[in-house]
Amino acid sequence: MKKFLLFLAGLTALGxxxxxxGPMILLGASVWLLYIVFKQFVKSDSTAGKIGWIxxxxxxxxxAVSNVYAVVGVAAAYVLYWIYKNWTSRTQNSTSEKGDDPFxxxxxEWADLNK
Incomplete structure (x- = not known):
C-alpha cells in the first residue's frame, strides 16, 4: 500500500x-539576466548608463517575480527525488533485513551441510 501511495505521489510530483x-526555465533565465544587468550596472561610469541599467x-x-510560482516546480522536483530515494532505500533495507537473498x-545451508 505504501508503494502505491509513493507511486501516486510521484505521479503528482511529476505532473x-x-x-x-516553462516557468522554471524563465525564472532561471531571468535570474541569470539580473546577474548580467547588475554586472553591467557596476561597470557603467555614466549616470545615464546606470539609469538605463536600472x-x-x-x-x-x-x-522574475511573475515566474516565482516556478518554486512549486522546484519543490515537486525535490519531492520526486525524495520519493526515488525512499523507494530504493526501502527495497534495499527490506532485502537485507529479511535475508531473502538466495545466495x-x-x-x-552449504556451510551447515559440510559440518
Whole structure:
C-alpha cells in the first residue's frame, strides 16, 4: 500500500514538475539576466548608463517575480527525488533485513551441510 501511495505521489510530483517546467526555465533565465544587468550596472561610469541599467533590471525583475510560482516546480522536483530515494532505500533495507537473498541462504545451508 505504501508503494502505491509513493507511486501516486510521484505521479503528482511529476505532473507538477512538467507543468512548471516553462516557468522554471524563465525564472532561471531571468535570474541569470539580473546577474548580467547588475554586472553591467557596476561597470557603467555614466549616470545615464546606470539609469538605463536600472530600468532594464526592473523589467527583468518583473519577469522574475511573475515566474516565482516556478518554486512549486522546484519543490515537486525535490519531492520526486525524495520519493526515488525512499523507494530504493526501502527495497534495499527490506532485502537485507529479511535475508531473502538466495545466495546468502545457499552459503549458510552449504556451510551447515559440510559440518
Amino acid at each position: 507538477l514538475l512538467l507543468a512548471n517546467l 530600468v532594464v533590471g526592473l523589467i527583468v525583475l518583473s519577469i 546468502t541462504n545457499f552459503e549458510r
